Amino acid sequence: MSLFTRSRQLPDAEGEAVPDGGNSAATDGTREDEATGESGEDVDTAEGKPAEAEEAAPAEDKSAEVPADEEKAATPEQPDDTADEEKAASPEDSDDATDGEKAATPEDSHDTADEPAEAATEDRPDAGESPGSPKAGWFGWRRRYPGAARGVAVGTSVLAGVTVLAALLMPNRLDKLTLFSFFRVPVEGIVLACLLLALPGKPRRITAVASGAVLGLFTVLKFLDMGFNQFLARPFDLVFDWILLDDAADFVRESFGRSGEVLAIAAVIVLLIAVLALSTLAVVRLTNVMARHRAAAIQTTLVLGTAWVTCFTLGVQVGGVTIATKGNTEFLANRVESVRNGLGDAKVFEKQAKVDAFAATPPNQLLTGLRGKDVLFTFIESYGRVALDDPAMAPQMDATLKEGTSRIKAAGFESRSAWLRSPVAGAGSWLAHSTFLSGLWVKNQQRYRSLTTGDRATLTSYFQKTGAWRTVGIVPGVRKAWPEGKYFGLDHIYDSTHLGYQGPYFSWTPVPDQFSMEAFERLEHGKKDRDPIMAEIILASSHNPWSPIARMTDWDKLGDGSVFEKIKKEGTDPKEVWQKPERVRTEYRRAIQYSVNSLTQWLERYGDDNTVLVFLGDHQPVPTVTAGSSSKDVPITIVARDKKVLDRISDWGWTDGLKPADNAPAWGMDKFRDRFMTAYQK
Numbered sequence: 001m002s003l004f005t006r007s008r009q010l011p012d013a014e015g016e017a018v019p020d021g022g023n024s025a026a027t028d029g030t031r032e033d034e035a036t037g038e039s040g041e042d043v044d045t046a047e048g049k050p051a052e053a054e055e056a057a058p059a060e061d062k063s064a065e066v067p068a069d070e071e072k073a074a075t076p077e078q079p080d081d082t083a084d085e086e087k088a089a090s091p092e093d094s095d096d097a098t099d100g101e102k103a104a105t106p107e108d109s110h111d112t113a114d115e116p117a118e119a120a121t122e123d124r125p126d127a128g129e130s131p132g133s134p135k136a137g138w139f140g141w142r143r144r145y146p147g148a149a150r151g152v153a154v155g156t157s158v159l160a161g162v163t164v165l166a167a168l169l170m171p172n173r174l175d176k177l178t179l180f181s182f183f184r185v186p187v188e189g190i191v192l193a194c195l196l197l198a199l200p201g202k203p204r205r206i207t208a209v210a211s212g213a214v215l216g217l218f219t220v221l222k223f224l225d226m227g228f229n230q231f232l233a234r235p236f237d238l239v240f241d242w243i244l245l246d247d248a249a250d251f252v253r254e255s256f257g258r259s260g261e262v263l264a265i266a267a268v269i270v271l272l273i274a275v276l277a278l279s280t281l282a283v284v285r286l287t288n289v290m291a292r293h294r295a296a297a298i299q300t301t302l303v304l305g306t307a308w309v310t311c312f313t314l315g316v317q318v319g320g321v322t323i324a325t326k327g328n329t330e331f332l333a334n335r336v337e338s339v340r341n342g343l344g345d346a347k348v349f350e351k352q353a354k355v356d357a358f359a360a361t362p363p364n365q366l367l368t369g370l371r372g373k374d375v376l377f378t379f380i381e382s383y384g385r386v387a388l389d390d391p392a393m394a395p396q397m398d399a400t401l402k403e404g405t406s407r408i409k410a411a412g413f414e415s416r417s418a419w420l421r422s423p424v425a426g427a428g429s430w431l432a433h434s435t436f437l438s439g440l441w442v443k444n445q446q447r448y449r450s451l452t453t454g455d456r457a458t459l460t461s462y463f464q465k466t467g468a469w470r471t472v473g474i475v476p477g478v479r480k481a482w483p484e485g486k487y488f489g490l491d492h493i494y495d496s497t498h499l500g501y502q503g504p505y506f507s508w509t510p511v512p513d514q515f516s517m518e519a520f521e522r523l524e525h526g527k528k529d530r531d532p533i534m535a536e537i538i539l540a541s542s543h544n545p546w547s548p549i550a551r552m553t554d555w556d557k558l559g560d561g562s563v564f565e566k567i568k569k570e571g572t573d574p575k576e577v578w579q580k581p582e583r584v585r586t587e588y589r590r591a592i593q594y595s596v597n598s599l600t601q602w603l604e605r606y607g608d609d610n611t612v613l614v615f616l617g618d619h620q621p622v623p624t625v626t627a628g629s630s631s632k633d634v635p636i637t638i639v640a641r642d643k644k645v646l647d648r649i650s651d652w653g654w655t656d657g658l659k660p661a662d663n664a665p666a667w668g669m670d671k672f673r674d675r676f677m678t679a680y681q682k
Contacts, residue, residue, distance in 0.1 A: 038196050102390040136151035155290050164189065167215050167279055168328060172613060173349045175628055180319035185308045189330045193301045197285050197294065201583030208287040219275050220327065221335075229545075231622050233630075238335060239342030240444035342444075349447050352440055353456045358677055363466045369648055369680035371468055371532075374525065375612045375641075377460070379433060380538040380595045381477075382544065383617025384586070385419065385633040386626045388659060392582075392590040400593045401572035401659040404600035408658075410640060411604045414646055416654035419666035425620040425632050430484075432618040432634075432669060433538070434458075437488060439673035452484045458672045461489025463534040470531045474499070474520050476511035477540040478673070490536065494523060503561030504568045506541065511561070513541040513598035514549035518558050532610070539598065542591040544586070544622060547574040549591045555605060564591035581624050600658075603639060613639040635660050636672075648679045 142149035168186040192211055196204055222234035253261035291296035297352075310316075312324035349377040358366065387397050404417065421430045423443040434451055435442045437458040440450050457465070464471045471491045475482065485493045495511035506512060511519075514538060524533055524670055541550055548571020549563055557563055577583045593645040599615055607613070617634030620626055637658050639648055657663040667675070 007405045024570065025391055025450075027078060028073060031107060033508070042119060044467040048059075069427075077093075081347065083211050084403050084446065087348075100101070101312050114469065157285060160285035160289075163282040164215065164286060166280075166625045167219045169224055169325070170219065171327070172222040173229045173621070174226050175229075177226075178319075178321070180321040184319065184323050184325045185304060185311065185319060186328060187308055187324070187326045189309060190301060190360045191291065193297070193457040194305075197290060197301065199384065201291075203289060204291070205284070208284045209280055212277060212283030212572045215283060216279035219279060222331075223275075224466070229623065230264045231426045232236065232428060232625070232631075233620070233623055235412055237342065237444060238339050239345075239487060240446050243445050246479060285629055289385050300375035342446075345444070346446060347449065349440070349450055353451065353454055356439075356457060357674055358462065359457065359682075365681065366462055366466050367468075367680050369676065370612065370645070373610045373612045373642070373645070373670050374533045375463070376535045376614065377437075378535075378539060378599060378613065378615040379429070379541050379618045380599075380615060381429060381435075381594055381618060382540060382591070382621040383595065384422075384425075384620030384626070385617075385631055385635065385636060386620060386637065387589060387592045389662075390585070390627070392585055396589055396593065398659065400596055403656045404596060405659075407604050408600055408607075411607065412641045413639050414641075414656075415637050415641070415658050416646055416649060416652070416656060417635060417658055418652065418654040418664040419660055419661035420616060420636050420672060421666060422617075422619040422632045422634050422669050425626075427544070427619070429538070429618045433536075434488075435614070435669045435671055436618075437536075439670055441668065451485045458488050459676065460534060460536055461487075464489035464491065469534040470524075470624045473518055474534075476501075476516045477509070477538060477543065479510060490586045493625075494519065499523075501561040503564035506548055506550055507563075511540065512564055513539040513595050514550065514552060514555070514601075515558055515561050515564070516540075517598050518555060518604040521602070525606060539595050541598070542595045543590070545578060545588040546591040547572045547577040549587060549594055551594060554610070555601070581627075582617045584624050585627075589622055596658075609642065611641065612645055615639075633666055634669075652679075 038405045165186075166182060168189050169182050170186055171181055196207060196211075199207055221236065221238075228234060228236045249265060252264045293615050308324045310324075311322075311327075317322045319566055378639075387393050388401075407414065420436070423435050423441055424431050431442050431444070431448055434440075434448055437460055438451055438456055440447070440451065440456065441461075442451055463469045471489055473485055473488070473490040473493040475493060476484075476499060478493075479497070482493065482495065499511055499516060500522075501511045501515055501519070503512070503515070516537070520537060524530075524535065525589065548568050550567055553563055553567070566642055572583075572587060589681070599613070601610065603613055614636070617637035619634060620629070620632055636661075638646065638649065638654075639658075653665050655664045
């Protein structure tokens, strides 16, 4: 209630009415002066008497002269115009007053006919203040510039609405982030508005804060999904993917140093806090606006609700986008289901790992069809089906594979090819490698850790178990300790620091593929009087970002790798390449061609009757290259000079040559281990 309601009604010592000191029901002249800011100070009386003088008058003298009917009119049970103004100034209580009560105030009816009393109060930043009180909000700026203050208030409310609407409508994939995606009606916003309008003051404020925080968390999760979909072709996993954030920090440190890592982490933290704070403040702001304009808010909510039901029922679309959306509800339901499955995944995987058809097989009966052979399991980074299917890449890749097939055939080798379905896409090579070697579907980091700390035998460890092969690993992409190597049954591991390479890095790639294959020949395969070798070789030149990339050079001139200095200088700049998706695809295709040529030329140069080469892609590249394809297929090829080796898989239905046919068999990558071991155990 205004402090001057009674003083306006009381007669002074002369029997005259004392004008109100700047209240909303003051004379038109006084109100106009206050609204326009023409007066240099607050005017309290018609004669310009300062408000302080009026306040100094003894309150008890005036109250003694108040007529009974006027005193009754000023009681809380019969609120006057100032009571309505006080309610308008308190957003949490404004929705408790009815429109009828506000309209029944006679003093304000002449200047508020076209707008609610709440709006009139909001237009006057100094409403409800007592004389002599400190300057109104924003350090007095609102009192001095009421028009500008009103504009800022409206602009802030509009910005809050845009923020909330954008958070509700923002998709979690960059390829779905279009202009039309923001011209939809989210049912979650309508439901939230109904809830806030139905709640009283304090519960409404609590709900607004909580809803804003949840909306902020949703927004952060959508940002994470965008990043993961862009690089891993899948959304962020709330159970398993937290450890990958640590890997991302390591990647930043290796690329930009310790200071770059600290700055990146700090930026992420600031962004997280900013998103949560802005979303919360935006929801609270809109809640206060709805409370002050309750009638209009109710009408708007009903209109939007009706429009949503109508559009949803009719399936109305604009630009291929459904107008009535419940995307956030579906988003939440999917995440809840994912978390529930993730929490129970450990037990499921543990049960699956115990089932091994070869666990009880005696070592002397394992892989008997390959005894005396050098068996190479070679992974080509990011060698996915898109390299063979995409019209922009297929002609060049076809030529490379046909040429490779002709070369190795001239050297006496035959080949068979098909498809495998990887558990990952975009990245996560170690998950694909462990899936291929273990015969289990290793789709997340928890499964990988469970696998590598358990006793499940892998394809490579079965070779080691026989005692008939020396098992080695050529892993040029490994730049630090790799304790999992022992789990995979490798007697010796050559990482990037043990291959003898003294040349330059090619972006992420520490060692070019041609040099890795030459190092394998020098360190293991080319030695005399050795045991048969089983090698796991991971070629890294086709690793993202594919710029700059190496090119084939004279094998006899590789030396310590210094020859690649000039090749790198002649290469492309990744910052320029990644400005256009077309250039990215071109460089990706060239990188795959280089990796395939490194293998086939090595085989042609160093392969013999005892060489068996199995090479495959580990996963599809990032969506920038796949252009939205959801396929996770990768090519796989088996090459041998000994006809008996390929005869054992004649019933697999694989395609002759290095390129699998479109309709060639497509197995899950976890199925290969058991089929391979079965074929060569007979």
